[in-house]
Amino acid sequence: MRYHFALTLAFTFATAVAASAAANAQTPASGETGALQCAIGKVTGVGGSEQSVREYLATPGRDQYRYLADHPIQCRISDEGRASACTGITTLRREQVSVYDQIDSSLTSVVARVDLDHGTYPVLIVVPSKDVQCQE
Structure with a gap:
């Protein structure tokens, strides 16, 4: 049961990190508004x-x-x-x-x-x- 909980927690963390990285990649840095995506x-x-x-x-x-x-x-x-x-x-x-x-x-x-x-x-x-x- 602990293994399943740890695996679920690790998957949730990895998903959150990937989503955050994707959001950051699509957000233009300050001063770069209008960058082509x-x-x-x-x-x-x-x-x-x-x-x-x-x-x-x-x-x-x-x-x-x-x-x-x-x-x-x-x-x-x-x-x-x-x-x-x-x-x-x-x-x-x-x-x-x-x-x-x-x-x-x-x-x-x-x-x-x-x-x-x-x-x-x-x-x-x-x-x-x-x-x-x-x-x-």
């Missing part, structure tokens, strides 16, 4: 290297089109077909993405299929968090 999303807007996206967002609205035209996204493509060392920026229209990481409150890194000079490749890019719509 999804793995898959759709993006409509711009995406590219972190520096290019930050510069684009800092550009006055009347000059953003020119910024897009002057800074097209470019990446190195390895022999295995992996994109890296990307610079520049591109537009995305309802592009399905894998949400990778929250950079800060305004930017999120995602993996998206991007048209490059040599074809379309999955690329790790940065997008404004407000442009990501989570998919269930």
Whole structure:
């Protein structure tokens, strides 16, 4: 009987700890409100290297089109077909993405299929968090 009681107590404790850990994982830390809690999303807007996206967002609205035209996204493509060392920026229209990481409150890194000079490749890019719509 003691064994059954101890086993029940241990199971109840483990369940409570697991539930608490899950609740803590879903609760954003202070200062990180609005963090995306999804793995898959759709993006409509711009995406590219972190520096290019930050510069684009800092550009006055009347000059953003020119910024897009002057800074097209470019990446190195390895022999295995992996994109890296990307610079520049591109537009995305309802592009399905894998949400990778929250950079800060305004930017999120995602993996998206991007048209490059040599074809379309999955690329790790940065997008404004407000442009990501989570998919269930």
